[in-house]
Amino acid sequence: MPILAVLTLAVMVVALIDAITRRDDQVKHLPKFAWVFFIVLLPLIGSILWFAIGREWEQRREPLTFGDPRQWQRDAEPAPAAPSARTTEQQIADLEREMYLADLEEQVRRRRAEGDASN
Template identity: 35%
Template sequence: MLRALIYLLPLALTIFAFIDCLNTPEDEAKHLPKIAWVFIILLFWIVGPIVWLAAGKVRQPPAGGRTPSEWHRSHRQEWVAPDDNPDFLKSLKEENKKDETLLKDWEADLRRREEELKRRENDPDAS
């Protein structure tokens, strides 16, 4: 079983790198044209996939979690979640204030109507 793994692991790596290379847009292939990378992966089936994964493709940095490099620090910050965005938090506070004032108005209107009903019940001659 272990002998089969010696052949299956490089084969799986080659298949993965081949599919990854085919799915990569032409402008994201680094150093060589995409067709050259396909031939390198298929002809050198142990070294080719490793070289493709290491140097053949433009890799996207993670969305967050690590300290960004100097290049990323100079660019606009990307929000990972809505609660990271101060503008979104500000809009939530404003919306909450509007909802609270609307609720207070409704409660005041309800109290006024209840008092009016109590007055009508206590004074049957008024109507």
């Protein structure tokens, strides 16, 4: 068999296994069954597109072994929100709050300085 055919078959099998075992919320742009159909219909192109744009690439904090019970717990735990997941309005509100607190601190410093100068 030509090497390209074996390589295409191997990539297709890996892509199919990965696509089938992914949860629905980890599949992007198309439903899972459409990705599976696309991978089977056009093995090389479908597999490459699956790995490039079809699946959600998550970053693991630390590697998990096969028998590690934490691999079952991570789905039950809510994922911590990324700092960049905040909306622009939330970021603006945080900045306004920081500016307000800085103004209050400055007023307190001035009043303390005025109180020390009068004594």
